[in-house]
Amino acid sequence: MSRRARILSALLATTVASVGLLASAADATQVAAQPSATSRGVTIPAFYTPPTTLPATNGALIRTEPLRLALSLPGINGPLPGRATRIMYKSTDNNGQPVAVTGTYLAPTSAWKGPGARPLVVLAPGTMGQGDQCSTSLALQKGLILGIGGGRSTVSIGYEVLAIYGLLAKGISVVQTDYVGLGTTDRLHTYVDRVDEGHAVLDAARAARNLTGTSPAVGFYGYSQGGGAVASAAELQSTYAPDVPVKATYAGAPPANLADVTAAIDGTELAGAIGWAVNGFVQSEPTLEPLLDRYLSDAGRTALKDLSTMCVGDAIFAYANRKTSGWTNNGQSIGSILQAEPAAKAFIDSQLIGTTKPTGVVRVATGINDNLVPHGQARTMAADWCGRGGDVVYAPINLPKTPSPLLNHFGPLLSDQGTAVNWLTDRLAGRPATSTCSTLPQQP
Numbered sequence: 001m002s003r004r005a006r007i008l009s010a011l012l013a014t015t016v017a018s019v020g021l022l023a024s025a026a027d028a029t030q031v032a033a034q035p036s037a038t039s040r041g042v043t044i045p046a047f048y049t050p051p052t053t054l055p056a057t058n059g060a061l062i063r064t065e066p067l068r069l070a071l072s073l074p075g076i077n078g079p080l081p082g083r084a085t086r087i088m089y090k091s092t093d094n095n096g097q098p099v100a101v102t103g104t105y106l107a108p109t110s111a112w113k114g115p116g117a118r119p120l121v122v123l124a125p126g127t128m129g130q131g132d133q134c135s136t137s138l139a140l141q142k143g144l145i146l147g148i149g150g151g152r153s154t155v156s157i158g159y160e161v162l163a164i165y166g167l168l169a170k171g172i173s174v175v176q177t178d179y180v181g182l183g184t185t186d187r188l189h190t191y192v193d194r195v196d197e198g199h200a201v202l203d204a205a206r207a208a209r210n211l212t213g214t215s216p217a218v219g220f221y222g223y224s225q226g227g228g229a230v231a232s233a234a235e236l237q238s239t240y241a242p243d244v245p246v247k248a249t250y251a252g253a254p255p256a257n258l259a260d261v262t263a264a265i266d267g268t269e270l271a272g273a274i275g276w277a278v279n280g281f282v283q284s285e286p287t288l289e290p291l292l293d294r295y296l297s298d299a300g301r302t303a304l305k306d307l308s309t310m311c312v313g314d315a316i317f318a319y320a321n322r323k324t325s326g327w328t329n330n331g332q333s334i335g336s337i338l339q340a341e342p343a344a345k346a347f348i349d350s351q352l353i354g355t356t357k358p359t360g361v362v363r364v365a366t367g368i369n370d371n372l373v374p375h376g377q378a379r380t381m382a383a384d385w386c387g388r389g390g391d392v393v394y395a396p397i398n399l400p401k402t403p404s405p406l407l408n409h410f411g412p413l414l415s416d417q418g419t420a421v422n423w424l425t426d427r428l429a430g431r432p433a434t435s436t437c438s439t440l441p442q443q444p
């Protein structure tokens with residue numbers, strides 16, 4: 001076993017062994033009036049219940065509390081890999097309405113060895129699920145989240161700890177967003193909604209600035225759902241958050257074209273993600289709800305309700321390899337219905353990423369054999385950005401194709417993670433990257 005593999009194995013083992021470690025007590029003056037909630041047998045701390053009135057400014061902090069990490073070791077200069085603060089901050093959803101978003105700010109123990117002030121990376125998590133118990137900030141606290149019994153069992157593992165701790169080891173501060181509605185108990189998570197996700201990423205950077213009182217150079221990191229979120233944020237920065245100084249973005253396996261992704265995921269191990277997307281679409285665009293009433297069978301309604309509280313592991317166990325044609329009353333797939341109905345198609349088309357030049361240099365990494373979040377649509381996003389004058393580093397990853405779409409998707413995440421962290425670190429240290437737009441037409 002390689003040294004890197006041994007380290008990753010030890011990290012995962014320690015994470016699982018740390019189940020039950022709790023965060024420091026919340027500031028009673030901040031959350032005493034907020035009730036706790038429960039999702040699939042897991043108690044959601046009162047911290048995650050938003051107040052009735054939100055600040056006016058995007059990125060304004062609503063509340064904070066110290067967060068004890070499940071995986072933390074004593075060090076000479078403080079706990080390793082650093083100190084964490086759970087945050088709730090104000091953002092704006094895709095309908096222009098105020099929304100509370102949670103996340104975690106992590107200050108590293110390691111020194112920053114690059115020039116200038118310590119930089120900040122906003123980490124957008126990959127798919128965690130739609131239940132509030134699935135949020136990455138809660139996973140950082142508990143490591144492994146379990147709810148058992150009553151036919152509503154759940155399991156969630158904080159796998160983003162590997163990328164987060166890799167960045168902290170470089171001396172880079174990290175702020176992680178939970179996204180709109182994931183963790184916060186007032187609404188459903190709007191899964192893969194590009195505007196909600198892009199705003200949540202950009203406002204997380206603002207929240208970190210408000211927490212620390214500093215204005216560092218900013219990078220974005222995300223894979224899969226996170227890759228789409230940071231790609232969207234890089235596009236939206238110039239109009240939504242020009243005050244956020246984005247230097248570089250790592251966008252791995254971005255779901256840039258939801259029509260292509262929906263068709264690819266149907267019938268795979270991650271088929272349940274289509275239910276999360278549809279649930280989020282209807283919350284973002286309530287006028288789509290009559291379509292559900294028209295097309296969904298009783299089995300489909302049950303599946304979408306069930307999925308609304310599930311984490312990714314739950315969905316794989318319960319809905320792997322299901323076809324959404326079994327959720328409709330006419331045998332059509334969800335994807336084909338979304339494309340056939342004008343209102344639904346217009347909404348899906350509005351979610352396309354690649355229509356605006358991104359801010360800063362972007363490394364687009366995509367497995368050429370990824371048939372879950374299809375390689376072709378990620379490559380098209382990179383090419384579209386190049387055509388709009390974007391500074392793009394296109395990185396096709398060639399791994400052997402397996403019979404499992406899930407493995408074809410997550411293989412590049414693991415094989416490219418170290419390279420991605422190093423690439424982002426170099427950009428934040430001021431080392432330039434050479435655009436590959438001129439050679440992209442010759443690349444797979």
